[in-house]
Amino acid sequence: MKTYSTSEVAKMVDLHPNTIRRYEEWNLIPEPLRKKNGYRIYNDFHVELIKTSRIAFQIEVLQSGLRESMRGIIKALANYKFDQARTLLDQYIVAVDQEIDRAEEAIHIVEYLLKGETKESSLSLKRREVAVYLGVTTDALRNWELNGLLTLKRNQNGYRIYKMEDLNRLKIIRTLRSAKYSLEAILRLLNFIDLSQVQDIRAVLNQPNPNEDIISACDSLIISLEKAKENTIGLKDNICQLQELSKMIERPTASH
Missing domain, CATH: 1.10.1660.10 (Multidrug-efflux Transporter Regulator; Chain: A; Domain 2)
Structure with missing residues (x-):
């Protein structure tokens, strides 16, 4: 599996390098391995999980704990807990339907x-x-x-x-x-x-x-909720892809 520097990942996902490090601080991606000089080593799992996160959070109108629920899904993936992520995603879909x-x-x-x-x-x-x-x-x-x-x-x-x-x-x-x-x-x-x-x-x-004076990241609550639900279809596929990628990566040891 290929490995990447922070700046390379940032360019691949179109984010600032500091944001990539924030993802790690927020536990939205796994802790990366380190080179002897301390530089982070990212892999394809990190890249795909960041892309998945951006899809997951692109709908800003996530009320009644929906955004926090989505955060829980991403954190589960960052910990390689794929079954838990699927269960949380199913619960998320039910909650979105309730909001609709x-x-x-x-x-x-x-x-x-x-x-x-x-x-x-x-x-x-x-x-x-x-x-x-x-x-x-x-x-x-x-x-x-x-x-x-x-x-x-x-x-x-x-x-x-x-x-x-x-x-x-x-x-x-x-x-x-x-x-x-x-x-x-x-x-x-x-x-x-x-x-x-x-x-x-x-x-x-x-x-x-x-x-x-409507504070809005989208033009419609219902349309946003339906878009959020639509995104879950892609997220299910992403979970499968991430699970396969996880089988090919080297993970940090406890000493890290």
Whole structure:
């Protein structure tokens, strides 16, 4: 198997040499062997794993722990734990599907609200119960309320209570916030919804207005999630390729 210097690897994967060393520090690639002068010796496994990592992380909108899950997959590969990587990848796909479902649900809720339809419900939840249901922190809920995204009613004891309409609104907020929409942009969208000015919520999600101050590495949450899922097909192939490469490499001994 061929070996490469740091600068050679950097050129092959189109990254700065310092970034290659960062990959090692972050445990995203195996520890390389060293020459007598201390220079690192990389091989094809390192090169292919870095390429795999770049595919894995190219979708920036990886919410609800998805990015950390992908990091776990890459770290498993860096430790030659291929079966674990496959298991984590399967779990990742399930999580992405759940996020897509949540995004679709948010769209349906908005369309439902725009029609002016309401549904009576006796639902009454506390903040902690809502946080668990939505998979967010109570601090996040409190922050959204303080920023005017949600106005809650209080019960006779003065405690804040969450009704069905509040839960639906929070599902929209959660989806857009996970997609890196700013609180200001979300508030504008919610105001549009309240005034029934949004005709096509998919267009709003997929074609954000730059003036809305939307912090986004992609143009659409759903499209990004689907792209992330699409990338997993290639990642499965990459895992097989990396496993084969691992059989031909020399690994550092414990003394290293």
